[in-house]
Structure formats: structure tokens, C-alpha cells
Amino acid sequence: MTPKSEEELARIVAEADRPLRIVGGGTRPVGRSTGAALSLAGMSGVTLYEPGALTLVAKAGTPLAEITTLLAAENQRLAFEPMDHRKLLGTTGEPTIGGMVASNVSGPRRIAVGACRDFMLGVRFVDGSGNIVKNGSRVMKNVTGYDLVKLLCGSYGTLGVLTEVSLKVLPDVETQVTLVLQGLDDARAVAAMAAAMSSPFEVTGAAHDPALSRTMLRLEGFADSVAYRAQALTDLLEPFGAAQAIDDPAIWATIRDVTAFADQPGDVWRLSVKPSDAPELVAKAQARGVIYDWAGGLVWLLSEGDLRARLGDFTGHATLIRGNAAVPVFQPEPAPIAAIAAGLRAKFDPRGLFNPGMMG
Amino acid sequence: MQMPAPNASVLSRKDLIVARLAAVLPADALLSDLAETRAYECDALTAYRCPPLAVVLPGTTAEVAAVLKICHELRVPVVPRGSGTSLAGGALPTADCVIIGVARMTQVIETNYDDRYIRVQTGRTNLSVTGAVEADGFFYAPDPSSQLACAIAGNIAMNSGGAHCLKYGVTTNNLLGVTMVTMDGTVIEIGGPHLDAGNLDLLGVICGSEGQLGVVTEATLRILPKPEGARPVLMGYDSSEVAGQVVTDIIKAGILPVAIEFMDRPCIEACEAFAKAGYPICEALLIVEVEGSPAEIDAQLALITAIARSHNPVELREAKDAEEAGRIWLGRKSAFGAMGQINDYMCLDGTIPVSALPYVLRRIGEMSQEYGLAVGNVFHAGDGNMHPLILFDANKPGDLELCEAFGADILKLCVEVGGCLTGEHGVGIEKRDLMHVQFAAADLEAQMAVKDVFDPLWLLNPAKVFPLDSSAPRRAA
Ligand SMILES: Cc1cc2nc3c(=O)[nH]c(=O)nc-3n(C[C@H](O)[C@H](O)[C@H](O)COP(=O)(O)OP(=O)(O)OC[C@H]3O[C@@H](n4cnc5c(N)ncnc54)[C@H](O)[C@@H]3O)c2cc1C
Numbered sequence: 001m002t003p004k005s006e007e008e009l010a011r012i013v014a015e016a017d018r019p020l021r022i023v024g025g026g027t028r029p030v031g032r033s034t035g036a037a038l039s040l041a042g043m044s045g046v047t048l049y050e051p052g053a054l055t056l057v058a059k060a061g062t063p064l065a066e067i068t069t070l071l072a073a074e075n076q077r078l079a080f081e082p083m084d085h086r087k088l089l090g091t092t093g094e095p096t097i098g099g100m101v102a103s104n105v106s107g108p109r110r111i112a113v114g115a116c117r118d119f120m121l122g123v124r125f126v127d128g129s130g131n132i133v134k135n136g137s138r139v140m141k142n143v144t145g146y147d148l149v150k151l152l153c154g155s156y157g158t159l160g161v162l163t164e165v166s167l168k169v170l171p172d173v174e175t176q177v178t179l180v181l182q183g184l185d186d187a188r189a190v191a192a193m194a195a196a197m198s199s200p201f202e203v204t205g206a207a208h209d210p211a212l213s214r215t216m217l218r219l220e221g222f223a224d225s226v227a228y229r230a231q232a233l234t235d236l237l238e239p240f241g242a243a244q245a246i247d248d249p250a251i252w253a254t255i256r257d258v259t260a261f262a263d264q265p266g267d268v269w270r271l272s273v274k275p276s277d278a279p280e281l282v283a284k285a286q287a288r289g290v291i292y293d294w295a296g297g298l299v300w301l302l303s304e305g306d307l308r309a310r311l312g313d314f315t316g317h318a319t320l321i322r323g324n325a326a327v328p329v330f331q332p333e334p335a336p337i338a339a340i341a342a343g344l345r346a347k348f349d350p351r352g353l354f355n356p357g358m359m360g
Numbered sequence: 361m362q363m364p365a366p367n368a369s370v371l372s373r374k375d376l377i378v379a380r381l382a383a384v385l386p387a388d389a390l391l392s393d394l395a396e397t398r399a400y401e402c403d404a405l406t407a408y409r410c411p412p413l414a415v416v417l418p419g420t421t422a423e424v425a426a427v428l429k430i431c432h433e434l435r436v437p438v439v440p441r442g443s444g445t446s447l448a449g450g451a452l453p454t455a456d457c458v459i460i461g462v463a464r465m466t467q468v469i470e471t472n473y474d475d476r477y478i479r480v481q482t483g484r485t486n487l488s489v490t491g492a493v494e495a496d497g498f499f500y501a502p503d504p505s506s507q508l509a510c511a512i513a514g515n516i517a518m519n520s521g522g523a524h525c526l527k528y529g530v531t532t533n534n535l536l537g538v539t540m541v542t543m544d545g546t547v548i549e550i551g552g553p554h555l556d557a558g559n560l561d562l563l564g565v566i567c568g569s570e571g572q573l574g575v576v577t578e579a580t581l582r583i584l585p586k587p588e589g590a591r592p593v594l595m596g597y598d599s600s601e602v603a604g605q606v607v608t609d610i611i612k613a614g615i616l617p618v619a620i621e622f623m624d625r626p627c628i629e630a631c632e633a634f635a636k637a638g639y640p641i642c643e644a645l646l647i648v649e650v651e652g653s654p655a656e657i658d659a660q661l662a663l664i665t666a667i668a669r670s671h672n673p674v675e676l677r678e679a680k681d682a683e684e685a686g687r688i689w690l691g692r693k694s695a696f697g698a699m700g701q702i703n704d705y706m707c708l709d710g711t712i713p714v715s716a717l718p719y720v721l722r723r724i725g726e727m728s729q730e731y732g733l734a735v736g737n738v739f740h741a742g743d744g745n746m747h748p749l750i751l752f753d754a755n756k757p758g759d760l761e762l763c764e765a766f767g768a769d770i771l772k773l774c775v776e777v778g779g780c781l782t783g784e785h786g787v788g789i790e791k792r793d794l795m796h797v798q799f800a801a802a803d804l805e806a807q808m809a810v811k812d813v814f815d816p817l818w819l820l821n822p823a824k825v826f827p828l829d830s831s832a833p834r835r836a837a
Contacts, residue, residue, distance in 0.1 A: 052608035053714045053744075075614065104556065115556050117564060118533045131802040139711040140743035141530065141783035143519045143568050144791070144798055145825065146807040150532070150564025154557060171614035194474045198497075200585045222614075225656045232653075274553040276474045297475075297555050317558025331558035336548050341560045343813035348806070359559055 002042040006124065006132055006163045012038065013161065014130025019356045022157040024061065024099025027092070028085040030321055031156055031329045033355040040098050043163060048138065051076060055121070055138050056169050060098025060162040067097055071169055079170040080116050081107030081252075087262040089322055098162045104154030107256035108205040108218070111197070111294040117153040119168045125152060125160035128349030138166045151344070157355045159348040173220040176204075177230050178251055179243040181215040184208070186279040186292070189215045192240040193295035194275065199236055201229040206295040207255045216251060217243075261289055261302045267323025269307050271299040273316035284311050330359050361408055361449075361789055364823050364835065366456035370413065370436050377434055378414055381458070384426035389464070391415040400459050403444040403451040404506075405790060407760060412439065412453035417461045421539055421547055421577040424460060428575065429545030431458055437819050438543070440571040442483065442511030447707055448788025450518060450570050450824060460575055462513045468492050469578060477536055477553050479580045482513035486520075489581060498583040501528035504784070505696070516576050519568030521784035526742040527618040527651075528584070530784065532567040537580035540566065542573075543815045552580055565810060570786050571821040573814040587651035590618065592688045593661055594647050595668045596640040596675035600624060601718040603644035607741045608714065609667045610648065615660055620742035621647040621692050624721065627699070627736035627749070628691075634698030637691030640675035646741065647692055695738045696749070703734075703751040706763050710774030711783035714744045723773055724748055731766040733759075745783035746774070772797050787825045795827050804830050 001020075003009040013020070019035030040061035048057040051074040058067060064082070071077055082105040084095060099105075101123070106115040122136030135148035152159055181192055189208040196203045196217050205218030217237075219229050234243045254260070261268050266288060273281060275296035282290050282299060289302030301307065306327050308318055317331035333341065341359075345352075370377070378392045391397050392414040402409040413436070418424045431438050437457040444451050453459055465481035471493060472478070478500070480489060486507040489500040503522035504510055510520070516538065521530040528534065537551030551563045566573055597603040600622075607620055623631065623645045632639050639645060646668075650660040661678060668676055679685035691698075699705045712720050721737060728735045739746040748770055752763035771781045771791065775798045781791045795804060808826055811818065811834075818834045 050713065050715055052612050054611060055713065074612075104561070106556075110555065114529060114533050117556070117561060118529060127802075127806065131805070133802050133806045134800070135803065135806070137778065137780050137798075139713055139779045139783070141521055141525070141711045141740070141745040142780045143784055143786050144780040144782050145787065145795065145804070146810055147519070147532065147565055147568045148806060148810070150561045150567075151810070153564070154561050159560075171612070171616070174614070191474075194476075197476060198473060198585050200588050222656075222659060224659050225652065228653060228655055272554045272556055272558065274475050276472075294555065315552050316554035319558065333559055334549075336542075336546050337550065337559075337562070340548075340562060340813055344560060344810065347809040347813060 001036065002039045004042040006126065009043070009161060009163060010126045010130045010132050013126050013128065013353065016353050020353050022161055022355055024096035024102070025063065025094045027089070027095045028099055028103055028105070029089060029091065030103060031358040033358045035356065038161065040096060046070060047164065054169050055166065057138055057164065057166040058097050059164050060096065062097045063094040064097055064100060065094055072172070075172045076169045077172045078119070078167070079109060079113045080119055081109040081256055082116060083107050083256050088258050088268060097165055101153050101165050102155065102157050102162055108207060108252055108293055111206060111297065112202065112204040117150050120149045120153050120165065121168055122166035123149050123152050123162055124164040125162045127160045128351055128353050133160065136166065140168060156358050158345055158359050159354070161354065175223045175226050176218060176220040176249060177226055178246050178248060179217045179219070179230060179233060179237070180246055181237065181241050181243050183213050184215050184240060186210055186282060188240065189292065190275060190279055190296040192237060193217070195236060196233060197295050199233060201233045205252055205255070208292040209260070210290050211260065218252060255291065255293055258291060258300045260291060261300065264289060264302055266302045267304055267325050268321045269301040269303055270319045270321050271301060271316060273297060273299060273314060277315060281311055281314055286310060362828060363410070363454060363789070364828065366454055370456040373434065374413055377436055380430045380434065381414065381416060381427060384430065385416060385418065385423060389417045389419065389423070400441065400444070400453060400461070403446040403449060405447055405449040405452065405788065408449055408452055408789065410453050410455055412457050412459045413455065415459040415461060417464050419464050421541065424575050424577050425541045425545045425547050427458070427460060428541050428543055431819065432544045435817065435819065437822055439821050440513070440517070440575045442514030442517070443485065443509050445506045445510045446514060446518065446786065446788060448782070448786040448790040450786050450788035452789055454823060462511065462577065465577060472553065473498065475553050476583050477580050478583050479578060480512060482516065482576050482579050483511050486510050486512060486515055493583050497586050499586050500581055500583055501534050502531050505693070512579050512581070513576055516567050516579060517569065517571045518784070518786040521745065523621065523740065524618045526620060526740065527616055532564065534582045535563065535567055535579060536582055538563065538566060538576045539578035540574040540576045543817065543820050570788065570825050572811050572825060573820065588653045589657060590649055590651045591657045591661065591679050592647050592649040592685055593664060593679065594645065594675070594677045594688045595673045596642040597644045597671065598642055598674055600644040600721045602671050603646055604714070604717040606646060606668055606671050610664055611742065613663060613667060615663055617648050617650050617742065619647070619649040620740070622739050622741035623692065623695065624737040626734060627695055627738045630698040630702055630736055631691035631695055634701050635691050635694040637687050639691050642674045647688055692738065699736055699749045699751065704754040705749045705751050706767055708748045708750070708767050708770055709745060709783050709785045710771045710779055710781055711743070711745045712774050712777050712779035714741065716777040716779070717741070717744070720746070720773060720777060724770055727766060727769055731762060733763060733766055744779065768794055789824055792825060793827050808834060
């Protein structure tokens with residue numbers, strides 16, 4: 001099924017008698033879902049772009065590539081740096097803006113500017129009864145009624161089929177530089193990243209690759225300012241070694257897309273934790289591969305079996321991004337929270353049509 | 361403004377309800393005499409008042425849970441309250457409600473600089489959160505003008521913004537987690553010192569839910585290292601169109617100021633008369649502030665003033681020192697006070713796309729003529745969040761109603777150009793009955809469905825946010 005309009009989609013949903021698997025670009029097959037494929041490919045196109053107002057509105061099926069090209073022409077970008085899952089998951093096709101929003105996909109810059117959800121201004125969606133619903137709008141500040149925009153963002157299609165999204169975009173930067181520290185163990189690396197993040201120098205990426213024993217800190221902005229901050233940060237980080245400045249933006253695409261695990265077999269887990277807890281959790285994980293992003297707040301692990309069992313009780317959540325371990329893909333939640341989530345799904349999708357079984 | 365009739369059964373059981381509450385609270389944490397409850401009869405929307413049935417001032421999450429359990433069992437409506445600075449009537453009581461005020465819950469539970477967060481009880485004021493970390497070089501970014509008084513509880517409930525949100529975002533972008541008690545007394549933990557949700561983003565919908573989903577007792581907040589410095593520049597123009605263009609050009613140039621504030625002539629004149637900040641008397645005044653090291657500030661201001669000059673300002677003044685910076689901000693910060701000197705005023709806060717600014721300002725001017733009420737405009741221009749201040753005379757019969765009608769027309773205009781009814785103050789009772797203008801029935805149903813899940817009996821702050829006719833079947837059930 002490939003509806004061409006919101007009305008057609010609403011009719012399909014209203015008349016559906018079996019589960020639907022909602023498909024954007026099909027590049028992020030995270031979570032397990034069954035059902036007949038419902039593609040958003042027929043609902044594509046940017047409906048509004050006002051560079052002076054930093055606002056973009058697009059239909060859910062719009063390819064991300066189309067959007068980034070459009071933005072680049074005005075020297076703007078999606079500042080939250082959405083990850084491209086294709087290499088890691090071995091998928092092909094074009095990611096869509098709707099898929100990105102449905103899975104709240106961000107990248108290394110999330111730590112400085114916020115996640116996809118923080119840039120969301122509005123959504124339109126079709127709920128499980130076939131109602132067309134809107135929430136938010138296209139303006140920067142909006143507290144009119146409940147914020148269903150954030151609820152839908154990251155709901156993996158389980159509350160509704162997104163049909164249109166509005167986002168805030170930001171100017172691209174003049175230049176960037178990466179400071180690299182070599183030879184730190186995980187705990188020292190996390191401490192160095194914490195020191196950098198606690199400085200006023202506006203670090204927009206903080207990652208550590210234990211395999212290469214390399215800790216990376218990114219600065220962005222106008223050239224003079226970046227040069228000044230690079231020096232100041234180098235001075236600040238002296239206790240951790242001599243930082244070397246390199247100009248290689250591709251490093252951050254590698255971190256963002258976790259390409260280090262792309263060609264390696266095994267399950268891939270994504271951990272969101274309190275940064276200073278990360279080294280200890282990594283020690284418990286017994287993983288074959290580790291990448292720290294978000295100053296340690298995001299940990300990618302290449303690991304077999306039931307990772308959660310090895311980690312025990314921890315603050316945060318673990319998601320199985322790739323692999324077949326016989327465990328829930330999303331972090332199980334305490335009973336009262338799970339009951340609220342189930343209650344919301346029952347309200348928004350009373351017949352359980354959308355991506356059943358996906359998030360629990 | 362209409363409020364539902366109080367529940368007669370609840371009123372008749374007042375003694376029982378108070379006795380039950382007394383059993384779970386310290387003696388000084390429960391108020392039920394009219395002489396005492398009257399202090400809680402309104403928030404900052406003072407035109408509407410109603411003393412509650414009782415007020416409780418718990419000191420712990422456990423006490424909040426005990427109170428909610430009793431109110432749930434006895435079917436008593438509850439209105440949560442922080443500091444009572446809501447401009448939308450969000451904390452307005454009803455005669456049959458128990459106010460749960462968190463004002464005594466002000467502790468800092470944990471500060472963690474390595475992971476850059478602070479955990480506080482939500483009765484703590486916004487400014488004193490920054491106060492707790494300032495000496496160590498950190499701050500809490502959202503800075504509503506009411507920050508000396510307003511509580512984190514109210515900030516979360518209203519998703520409050522501030523002058524610096526252009527760069528740092530509003531409350532929801534700086535909130536990491538909450539402890540919340542649902543209406544049946546269940547204590548839940550959502551989020552924490554890690555980023556983003558592992559399943560549905562419940563924190564995202566709790567923030568801004570105006571005290572209708574639960575009573576938030578503790579919060580984990582993101583704190584940030586203080587910038588090296590900040591400096592404002594002031595520019596005056598002889599038309600708001602031109603000032604609007606300057607804002608657009610600055611944003612398009614890739615500069616991200618921390619604040620871009622806009623004032624129009626009536627507001628400038630009032631501020632000058634009141635605060636004598638030395639503002640040029642002109643049609644539109646912009647204050648733009650940037651942050652960084654001295655050299656970075658110089659560089660950014662050079663770009664900004666170049667843009668400003670290209671549009672022929674009537675005045676362009678860069679702060680050379682802290683004293684001058686203070687003077688530039690002085691007028692803006694006293695804007696509400698200045699307007700209040702002249703008259704009673706009603707403050708709106710609709711948001712519009714920045715590109716619609718000149719049109720909206722012109723229409724407001726025309727409507728001001730039609731209604732015969734003066735308006736001053738002061739607002740956050742970078743994000744289109746307007747604050748039209750309508751002047752009226754509370755002692756003149758009919759003036760408040762006229763002012764409310766004018767206000768409603770302005771908000772309808774905001775929606776018409778693609779914006780919304782409220783950018784940071786919330787819906788409360790004030791904009792409740794205008795929700796139909798922005799939302800279709802299905803849109804409101806979806807929002808009310810969320811409340812159904814958290815508070816199936818609709819006991820928490822039930823007469824707010826949703827038009828009374830829309831929520832009636834649920835409130836009656
Ligand atoms: C002079 C002045 C200037 C202002 N400037 C700004 C500004 O710049 N930006 C801005 O955004 N706002 C501003 N405001 C509005 C107001 O200060 C904010 O809405 C503030 O967040 C309210 O906080 P409070 O603690 O006073 O909440 P209250 O007024 O007590 O309550 C507000 C809402 O929060 C709910 N609530 C309170 N406590 C809880 C709790 N524990 N759990 C769940 N819900 C709860 C209430 O039920 C109510 O709906 C201003 C107000 C004034 C008077």
C-alpha cells in the first residue's frame with residue numbers, strides 16, 4: 001500500500017483489518033514488526049522552507065537526501081546530525097524524514113544542540129482509528145496544549161503514521177576542527193571529555209574510540225573563534241596529554257554511523273547512560289567492540305547474548321539495534337511506566353494495527 | 361471567564377477530607393481556614409480568584425503521594441501549585457479543590473559537574489537553581505523574567521522560556537528527568553541523568569502539560585558551563601519592517617545570538633518614561649546579545665553591526681562595558697513594570713513565523729484603533745514569540761471584557777498566519793476557550809486521550825487547557 005494523500009492513508013487505516021508495518025525508506029529496520037507493508041513513499045516533498053525563519057516543513061516520505069541538498073544550498077543543516085543506519089545495518093534505499101523522526105535519530109552533535117526531538121516543531125499523523133491529527137505548528141515556541149510532537153518523535157510508528165513534520169534548521173558553520181588525544185584508557189578519556197564539556201568552549205562532538213586509543217573533540221564556528229577555542233581547549237586538556245588539531249570532518253561521519261562495526265558480525269547495542277558510569281558498564285559488558293560518543297553518554301557495543309543481564313541494574317537504557325538475541329529490543333520499563341505506555345498505545349491505536357510488537 | 365460549578369458532594373465533605381489529610385501531614389502543612397486559604401485564591405492572572413477547599417504544603421514526595429491517594433479515593437479535584445506566577449490562570453483554584461503547593465520542597469538533592477546535571481525538589485525557584493551551581497562556573501539556562509519567584513515545578517508544567525532560549529532552548533530542552541506522582545498516588549521516575557527516552561518520550565509530553573498529568577516533585581536538570589562573557593548591542597529603526605528584515609539577515613548570516621529582543625514605539629516610550637535607559641524614541645528597537653570570549657564577541661558584533669548599518673539605523677549603540685550593557689537591558693527588563701505604571705495591562709504571548717512580523721504588527725495597530733485600547737509590543741524576535749501588552753482600566757466597567765476580546769482577536773491573528781496561541785505562558789483558563797481556533801476536534805481528542813491515561817478520573821487541574829465543552833463529558837464521568 002502506497003497512499004498518495006493523508007485522506008487516502010486515513011481511509012486505508014480506518015478500513016484496515018490486519019496489522020500494518022509502516023515503511024519510510026526502510027533503511028532503519030530496528031525492532032521487530034509484522035504486518036502488511038504501508039509505504040510513505042507516495043507522500044513526499046518539502047511543503048515549506050523559509051531559511052530566514054529557520055523553518056522546514058516536509059511530507060513524511062521525503063528523502064532526507066533531498067532535504068539536506070535543499071538546506072545546503074542555503075548554507076543550513078539539520079544540526080542534530082542524524083545518523084545514517086545503512087552501513088551498520090546493511091540496508092539500501094533512501095532514508096526519509098518521517099523515518100528519522102519516528103526513531104528520533106540524532107548524531108554526535110546531539111550532546112551540544114539537542115536531539116531530533118528538540119528540533120521538532122510540529123507533526124501531522126493518522127492515528128489507529130483513521131483520524132488525521134495535528135500537533136505543534138511551524139513556529140519556534142509553542143506551548144499550546146500537550147506536546148504530542150515529542151511523544152510521536154521516537155515512537156517508531158506505534159502511535160500513529162506520521163504524514164508531515166516541521167523542523168527547526170540551523171545555519172551551517174564556517175569551519176570546524178577536531179582535537180585528538182592519544183593513549184587514554186576509557187576512564188581517563190571520559191574524564192577528558194567531561195573536562196571539555198564543562199568548559200565554555202562549546203564542544204560539539206566528544207567521542208572516544210578505544211580500539212584506536214583515540215579521544216576526539218570537535219569545535220565548530222567562525223574561523224577566528226574556532227582557532228581561539230582550539231588553543232584554549234588544548235591548554236585546558238594538557239593534563240590529559242598534548243592534543244593534536246586535525247581537519248577531518250569525515251571522522252564524525254564515522255562515529256555517527258558506527259562504521260567500525262559495519263563489517264563485523266555480532267549484535268550491536270546502543271546504550272544511553274550517565275557518562276561517568278560508562279567505563280564501568282563497558283567493563284561489565286565484555287564486548288568485542290566499543291565506541292563512546294556524547295562524552296560517554298552514548299556507548300555502542302558489539303556484543304553477543306543478553307547484554308542487559310551482564311550490565312545488571314543501571315541508569316539509562318540499552319537498545320538492540322542489530323542482531324537476533326532473544327531479548328526485547330527496547331529496554332523493558334518498570335510496571336507503572338509500561339502501563340502508561342500501553343495505555344497510550346491503546347488510546348492512539350486501539351486495534352493494535354501499527355507495528356505490533358515493536359516497542360512492547 | 362467561566363469555571364465549572366463546584367462539586368456539591370465534595371464541598372459537603374470538607375470536614376472529612378480535611379481530617380483525612382491531617383492524618384498524613386505535619387500540622388503546619390495543611391491550611392483549611394478561609395483566612396489562610398485566601399492567600400492561594402489566584403496566581404498572576406489576578407482578575408480571577410477563588411479560594412480552594414484546602415491547601416497542603418508537603419515537604420516530601422511521600423507526603424505528596426499520601427495526599428493524592430486520599431484525594432483519589434475521595435474523588436477530590438487537585439490543583440498543583442508552584443509559586444503562583446502563572447499568567448494564564450494555570451494555578452487558579454476551584455472551590456472544591458485541594459491545592460498541592462510544592463513551595464516548601466526546595467532542596468538540592470544532587471549536583472554533578474562531571475555529568476553536568478543538578479537534581480532538585482521542584483519547589484526550588486528557577487534563579488536559585490543557577491544560584492546553587494554558579495560559584496562553580498555553571499548555570500541553568502531557561503531564564504523566564506519571573507525567575508526570582510517562579511518554581512521549577514511551574515516551569516516544567518508550563519514549559520517556560522526565557523530571554524536566552526534562542527540559543528539554549530526552553531525548559532523541555534533542558535529537562536532530563538522527573539519524579540512525578542500520578543493522581544492515584546503512584547510515584548514514577550521518568551528519565552534521569554542520561555539522554556533521551558528508551559521507549560516512548562513520556563518526559564516530552566509531561567513537560568508543558570500544565571499540572572494535568574501528575575504532580576512533579578523532583579527534577580533532573582541539565583546545567584551548562586557559563587560563557588566567558590556576553591555583550592548586547594542596541595539598534596533603532598524607523599519602521600518595524602526594516603527591524604524585522606535585520607533580524608532575518610542576522611539569522612541567515614549564520615550568527616546565533618543568545619537573544620534578539622524587539623520593542624515598538626509605545627513600549628519604548630513607556631520604558632523611557634519609567635526607567636530612563638536612554639533609548640532612542642523610534643518605531644522599532646532591537647537588542648541583540650552575543651556570547652563568548654572578548655575577541656569572539658567583537659567578531660560577532662562586527663558582523664551584526666555591519667548588517668545593522670546596511671539598513672540605516674536611527675541609532676546603533678554597542679555596549680563598551682558592563683555598565684552600558686546594564687543600561688541597554690534596563691529598559692527591556694522593566695518593560696512590563698513600565699507598562700504597568702501607565703495602566704492595567706493584559707500580556708499575550710502568541711507566536712508567529714518571524715516572516716509575518718511586519719504584517720502582524722500592522723494589523724495589531726489597526727485593531728488597537730478599532731478597539732480604542734493602546735498596545736505596546738515587546739517580544740523575543742528571534743523566535744517570533746510576541747508579547748503584546750494591551751492597556752485597559754480595570755475600574756472602568758466593560759474595559760476588561762473589551763480587552764479580552766481584543767486579546768482574543770490578536771491570538772486568532774497569530775494562528776491565522778501559521779502561529780499559535782501561546783509560546784511560553786501556557787493555556788490555563790486564559791486561552792482555554794480559544795483552543796478551537798488552533799485545533800480541530802480530533803486534535804483536542806488526541807491530547808485529552810493522554811490525560812485519560814494518566815488521570816482517568818480527570819481530577820488533576822481538570823478545568824484548564826481544554827475548552828469546557830470539549831472536556832465536559834470526561835469531567836462529568
Ligand atoms: C512578571 C512575570 C514575568 C514572567 N515572565 C515569563 C517569561 O519570561 N517566560 C515564561 O515562560 N513565563 C513567564 N512568566 C509566567 C510564569 O512565571 C511561568 O509560567 C512560571 O513557570 C510559573 O511557575 P510557578 O512556579 O509560579 O507556577 P504556578 O503559577 O504555581 O503554576 C503554573 C502551572 O504549573 C502547574 N504546577 C505547579 N506546580 C506543579 C507540580 N509540582 N507538578 C505539576 N504541575 C504543577 C500548575 O497547576 C499550573 O498549571 C512570567 C510571569 C510573571 C508574573
